[in-house]
Each structure stands twice: as C-alpha cells, then as structure tokens.
Amino acid sequence: MKVIACVAAGLVGALAAAAPVTAADISDGVVKIGVLTDMSGPYADNVGAGAFLAAQMAAEDFGGTVAGVPIEIIQADHQNKPDIGSAVANKWYDTEKVDAITEVVSSAVALSVQEISKAKNRTFLATGPGTPDLTGKACSPVGVHWAYDNYAYANVVAGAAVRRGLKEWYFMTADYSFGHTLEEAATRVVNKNGGKVLGSVRHPLNSTDMSSYLLQAQASGAQVIGIANAGSDMVNTVKQAQEFGLTSSGQSLAALLVNLPDIKSLGLSKAKGLILADSFYWDMNEETRTWSKRFMERSGGKAPGSLQAAVYGAVTHYLKAIKATGSDDAKAAVAKMRDIPIEDFYTKNATIRTDGRVMRDMYLFQVKTPEESKYDWDFYTLLETVPADQAFRPQAEGGCPIPAK
Structure with a gap:
C-alpha cells in the first residue's frame, strides 16, 4: 500500500x-x-x-x-x-x-x-x-x-422521470450496500409517484461484461432501466446498453449516480440526454x-x-x-x-x-448533445434546483438516535 x-x-x-x-x-x-x-x-x-x-x-x-x-x-x-x-x-x-x-x-x-x-x-x-x-x-x-446520498439522488432523478410519464422500472444494481440502498431509495420514489418496479438484477462490483444483466433488463419490457451503480460500472452499463439496442428499441436509461468524469469517459454521443442529479457542477x-x-x-x-x-x-x-x-x-x-x-x-x-447530514440544494441536470457543447467539459444543462429539505430524507425518518435540534 x-x-x-x-x-x-x-x-x-x-x-x-x-x-x-x-x-x-x-x-x-x-x-x-x-x-x-x-x-x-x-x-x-x-x-x-x-x-x-x-x-x-x-x-x-x-x-x-x-x-x-x-x-x-x-x-x-x-x-x-x-x-x-x-x-x-x-x-x-x-x-x-x-x-x-x-x-x-x-x-x-x-x-x-x-x-x-x-x-x-x-x-x-x-x-x-x-x-x-x-x-x-x-x-x-x-x-x-x-x-x-442515495436517498437524494434517487429522489431527484427517479421523481423527475416518473413525473415525465416513465412509470415502469427495472433495476440493474451493484451488489453491495451502496447499490442496494440506491435501488431501495429509487423504488420508494417510483412507488410514491404512482410508478411500478417490475424487477431487478444485481451484478458484482467492477464488472466488465454486463451482457447477461442487460438481457434480463431488456426482457422485462420496462420503460426505464434504472442503473443503480457508479463509476466504471455505470459507464460500462450505458455503453453496452446502447450496443444491445435497449434505447433504440424504446427503453430509457436512468443513471441514478453519475459523476462528471463518467460523462467524459462515455462521450457526449453516448451520454447525450441523460438526466442526472448532482450537488455541484464546475461551470x-x-x-x-x-x-x-x-x-x-x-x-x-x-x-x-x-x-x-x-x-x-x-x-x-x-x-x-x-x-x-x-x-x-x-x-x-x-x-x-x-x-x-x-x-x-x-x-x-x-x-x-x-x-x-449536510443540508444543501441539489441540482437536476441534463447532458448536452455534442452540438450543444461549446468547449471541453461543457457537459450539463441545469434543469432544476431542488431545495435541501425536498431532496434529502427527513431526520425523523432515518433512525438516527441523536436527537434533532
């Protein structure tokens, strides 16, 4: 080390x-x-x-x-x-x-x-x-x-997608505590907003071949494939989903945790149109x-x-x-x-x-098309600012034994 x-x-x-x-x-x-x-x-x-x-x-x-x-x-x-x-x-x-x-x-x-x-x-x-x-x-x-946290990201992204009419979901989830809680949080938001979760599949951390998991997601017939992973797993999922034709066949991808370097790895031609939540954007x-x-x-x-x-x-x-x-x-x-x-x-x-919990505003962004981007790292358009008290879980619901002020 x-x-x-x-x-x-x-x-x-x-x-x-x-x-x-x-x-x-x-x-x-x-x-x-x-x-x-x-x-x-x-x-x-x-x-x-x-x-x-x-x-x-x-x-x-x-x-x-x-x-x-x-x-x-x-x-x-x-x-x-x-x-x-x-x-x-x-x-x-x-x-x-x-x-x-x-x-x-x-x-x-x-x-x-x-x-x-x-x-x-x-x-x-x-x-x-x-x-x-x-x-x-x-x-x-x-x-x-x-x-x-996963609650806020799922709240902002899944809530926006369901409100736009994308109500049937299937999840591809990283098989450890991060992915589990992200899927759970997004499921709660989908159900709360009148949507329905048709199922989910879990993959190991740092997977390079997502084909079998994507085929299960495709076979579900869900309107939205909720991607409950991050980093290179998320990048591989989006790239291979396009190779399998999920988006061209009418299914949408909702990446629940995206970071700016992920978009650089994907390229705007593959990432364009993705809706995501974040707490900061450099530009x-x-x-x-x-x-x-x-x-x-x-x-x-x-x-x-x-x-x-x-x-x-x-x-x-x-x-x-x-x-x-x-x-x-x-x-x-x-x-x-x-x-x-x-x-x-x-x-x-x-x-x-x-x-x-740091109580900060969260932001809903959409990834630009290559034509919209004017310079390097010019990736996001701000769609919405979500106040902290609407984005994050209320303290009373978290189970923390420390009393609130």
Whole structure:
C-alpha cells in the first residue's frame, strides 16, 4: 500500500505568533488529515488523485497551518474493501496520529470507518459514499456526510422521470450496500409517484461484461432501466446498453449516480440526454469556474467532479472549526462545524444537522448533445434546483438516535 504525505507550505512560526489559541490545544502538534479513497478501481476517476489534490488545495488555501500548527495531508487506497479500509483507519488513528479521515467513496468501507472513528473519537468527513445509513442507523456524533446520498439522488432523478410519464422500472444494481440502498431509495420514489418496479438484477462490483444483466433488463419490457451503480460500472452499463439496442428499441436509461468524469469517459454521443442529479457542477457560475480552473491547472486539465470538490469543502470547513475552537478534539470540532454556516464556492448557506447530514440544494441536470457543447467539459444543462429539505430524507425518518435540534 502506498501512502503519500504532503505538508502544505506555510510560515508556521510567524502565523503561530498571531494565532488566537495555543498549539498545546492541538494533539501531537499537527492537524493530520487522511484521504482514504479509491486510487485504482472503478471510482478512481471520480475521486482518486483528484480527491487528494482537492484536500491539498484546501490546506494550502488555509495558509498551511491552523491554530498555530501545520496541516498535513496523507492518502491511501482502500481498494473498495472494508477490511483494507478498516486496517488503514486503525493504523492511521493508532500509530500515525491522524485526526480526521475524509472521502472513502465505498459505502461498505465508509460504514466501517464511521464506527472506528466514533470508537476512537476522531472526525470522519464522508464526501464520496452514498449510503444514507451514515446519517441513519449508523450515524455518529463525529461523522459528517457532505456531498450527497442515495436517498437524494434517487429522489431527484427517479421523481423527475416518473413525473415525465416513465412509470415502469427495472433495476440493474451493484451488489453491495451502496447499490442496494440506491435501488431501495429509487423504488420508494417510483412507488410514491404512482410508478411500478417490475424487477431487478444485481451484478458484482467492477464488472466488465454486463451482457447477461442487460438481457434480463431488456426482457422485462420496462420503460426505464434504472442503473443503480457508479463509476466504471455505470459507464460500462450505458455503453453496452446502447450496443444491445435497449434505447433504440424504446427503453430509457436512468443513471441514478453519475459523476462528471463518467460523462467524459462515455462521450457526449453516448451520454447525450441523460438526466442526472448532482450537488455541484464546475461551470455553474464564475465562482465555481475560478476554483475549478485552478484545479484543472494541477490535474492535467481534468475538470473536478462533485466528489472531488466536496473534499475541498469538507476539509476547509473542518479547519474553520479547529481555528474557532482551538482544538482538534473530534466532538468539539464537529459540534463547531454544525454551528458555522457552510459558505464557499461549492455550497451556499448550508447547515449540518445533528445526524451529520449536510443540508444543501441539489441540482437536476441534463447532458448536452455534442452540438450543444461549446468547449471541453461543457457537459450539463441545469434543469432544476431542488431545495435541501425536498431532496434529502427527513431526520425523523432515518433512525438516527441523536436527537434533532
């Protein structure tokens, strides 16, 4: 396993003299944040090196120090395996004195890291995983779920499709906790809006051959094939669905979780017309473009997806909380994160509930045709802004034992 460390540049001594608190309030004399992510698997394009870069940028933009001590960013690849992710988290917390873990795109890994973080009183900033259990039955006083969850994506996408008359659904689902919860959430939305689910088929993570699953979906006769997977699995599903003629025969594809790099992999000729939900788009306004162009200068020209930009936002807000409290104690830091409104290029006037859910607006986008796209990474047209309280599950319905305010 390769672990890369980067200490963001900064004049520690000069800034420490001006700090309102003392470095003695920070454990081990450093604020150390670990980016635990998929560096080589099906989600690597959506998080991976870009997530690590976003965390580095957040530390650098904060000045390289907080509360008079340096900020250190490290990373590791969990390979989408809960045992590997848990081993890294325990090692980081016990021997490398990591204060917070962020990203963790795999839902199964994230649930393990959430429990470890809670037991060891360390902060967990979940930006990539989709399972709503992180703010439900598995919620934590030291956990924050930042970017999205499966409930919100299914709510926005499936709701829009059913309202447009696409009422009969069949699901192709990644066979692990992320895919299961995404299918469950979308099924709830379809049924609530008067639609019907005809069935589903599940495939292993990181599948290259989707043919047998697509044939079952095609044979169902459903109007919509709901794609409850992500990353390279989603890309393979859409490509092979077109090769099998599903869309030309009248069936529609509803991809329930799409990230910007996925559209780049598909190409607009194959992705055109897809309706999707997301929490961020790099080209929405001048503020998002300014930050994204800085990211692109260091990423080889790759525009940031929402899960990469989310790492920057989560790390920045965590550092603001440490600056305000003068402590990296997890419970103190997360409590302060809830008190401070979230305001940056990614998120406007958002708050964090006591169950850890960041309450942000979500967006319904449609992928442009090649003719509509005017420049590289010009992929989306905004169809609708969905307020947070309409997109996300109400706290009372999640099963989190932490009382709401």
